[in-house]
Amino acid sequence: xxxxxxxxxxxxxxxxxxxxxxxxxxxxxxxxxxxxxxxxxxxxxxxxxxxxxxxxxxxxxxxxxxxxxxxxxxxxxxxxxxxxxxxxxxxxxxxxxxxxxxxxxxxxxxxxxxxx
Amino acid sequence: xxxxxxxxxxxxxxxxxxxxxxxxxxxxxxxxxxxxxxxxxxxxxxxxxxxxxxxxxxxxxxxxxxxxxxxxxxxxxxxxxxxxxxxxxxxxxxxxxxxxxxxxxxxxxxxxx
Numbered sequence: 074x075x076x077x078x079x080x081x082x083x084x085x086x087x088x089x090x091x092x093x094x095x096x097x098x099x100x101x102x103x104x105x106x107x108x109x110x111x112x113x114x115x116x117x118x119x120x121x122x123x124x125x126x127x128x129x130x131x132x133x134x135x136x137x138x139x140x141x142x143x144x145x146x147x148x149x150x151x152x153x154x155x156x157x158x159x160x161x162x163x164x165x166x167x168x169x170x171x172x173x174x175x176x177x178x179x180x181x182x183x184x185x186x187x188x189x
Numbered sequence: 190x191x192x193x194x195x196x197x198x199x200x201x202x203x204x205x206x207x208x209x210x211x212x213x214x215x216x217x218x219x220x221x222x223x224x225x226x227x228x229x230x231x232x233x234x235x236x237x238x239x240x241x242x243x244x245x246x247x248x249x250x251x252x253x254x255x256x257x258x259x260x261x262x263x264x265x266x267x268x269x270x271x272x273x274x275x276x277x278x279x280x281x282x283x284x285x286x287x288x289x290x291x292x293x294x295x296x297x298x299x300x301x302x
Contacts, residue, residue: 108292115294116292176239178284180233182232
């Protein structure tokens with residue numbers, strides 16, 4: 074009953090360092106996405122994927138990279154961390170079947186990232 | 190593009206009373222869903238209620254109900270008999286099946302004892 078698993082939960086980076094936030098889901102969902110949450114700005118979409126091998130940019134993609142080699146995993150890479158990337162990051166997975174009213178997004182527990 | 194407006198950054202309510210959180214949105218889609226998610230201090234995002242836009246009947250889940258006005262593109266959340274555990278951030282999110290949930294900026298609700 075794992076759902077969406079995000080690691081790590083907390084991370085401190087120095088400016089210029091790179092790192093990967095991990096996200097895995099065990100619900101066989103086609104759709105996965107990454108959001109960042111900043112005070113007063115809600116959740117903003119960074120990147121999303123509609124299936125293995127397919128990714129696209131969201132609202133705030135600059136400075137982030139993603140790949141989707143399997144249905145289960147959707148890692149988010151920070152190429153060269155900047156203080157502006159200090160935020161809480163959420164991974165989500167979802168499904169959508171036309172006519173099925175049970176569509177829902179499932180979220181990981183979030184990663185609090187601080188870039189100093 | 191979809192936009193979402195939650196015009197109440199913060200609200201408070203006495204325990205056992207009723208509170209309504211507002212949300213307006215803009216979309217060019219005809220078929221879509223609307224969601225309210227709750228984020229307690231634990232940071233976990235929890236689905237509160239969902240509404241299919243093609244259904245005229247307002248959704249209800251226990252103490253939570255919505256007032257969905259499709260023509261006005263309004264989707265408010267009513268919490269009845271508020272409990273201390275309802276203290277959280279609440280996010281409105283329309284979803285049109287384009288694989289992207291678009292979230293509002295949230296309303297921070299505090300339930301007072």
